[in-house]
Amino acid sequence: MTTRVIIVDDQAMVRAGFAALLAAQSDIDVVGEAPDGAQGVELSRLIHPDVVLMDVRMPEMDGLEAARRVLMLTTFDVDDYVYEALRAGASGFLLKNAPPADLIAAVRVVASGDALLAPSVTRRLIADFARQRPAARGKPALLLKALTERETEVLTLVARGRSNAEIAQTLVLAEQTVKTHVSRVLTKLDLRDRAQAVVFAYESGLVAPGE
Structure with missing residues (x-):
């Protein structure tokens, strides 16, 4: 089965990079992109993706507010957004400087219904x-x-x-x-x-x- 993914980030280069990486996988299909949380939410409601890959710091509607409305894998830097994003309903978190293989694996983990949380980091x-x-x-x-x-x-x-x-x-x-x-x-x-x-x-x- 193919995992349908939406990428939400206010940086066009980041969206393009993630899209190229994920689209190269035979089991992952990038079905949409959005530059902020508000458009990400609307796009998700329209397309119904399996995973939403979303940054937490964006204009219009940030990732935390969007997390309360959409099931997603959250990508952001380490700060107090981590805990708040988990409380808001994010299925996991991944650092933007993580290796490409980690991002691919993360999408597959969340798509399978599991939470993306490395035990040692979680605790x-x-x-x-x-x-x-x-x-x-x-x-x-x-x-x-x-x-x-x-x-x-x-x-x-x-x-x-x-x-x-x-x-x-x-x-x-x-x-x-x-x-x-x-x-x-x-x-x-x-x-x-x-x-x-x-x-x-x-x-x-x-x-x-x-x-």
Whole structure:
């Protein structure tokens, strides 16, 4: 199957570079480009792409506002936009100076329904921003009660950046069983993917920064 991608960035050269790189892949089709978040949102509603590759700093409507309206893979420099973009619903983040192979892989990861978050980076970044800008914990903390003890253990390990294989080894479970637990956690907490699960774990107080 071909992954249909839209590129949203206010720099024409960046759009052209990303488009050329992605279009060269047999399983990726660049179906549109936009110079700002507002046009990116409208284009996405018209075309319904599989992945929106979007910068976070743009005129008219920035990537954060657009992230609240469109499922996407976000591309931007490291700063406090990382945490805010994840909270807003971005499926992941990638630095603009990442190797071309990483960008291609990122599009495929997000298109498959997974969150693009390197475990080691996830833990450091989200813990850091959760420490600096804690959110209200009332509702998230209450939602935790819907989880079983095992599901809570799995969510804790997800938030600490563990892969399914690592969680399976830690809890002495089959990897497929871990996948089932993760799926149930996402369903019970009304979360879309692991990225949102990590943010939720910090905001609910299940995992504290620095642990």
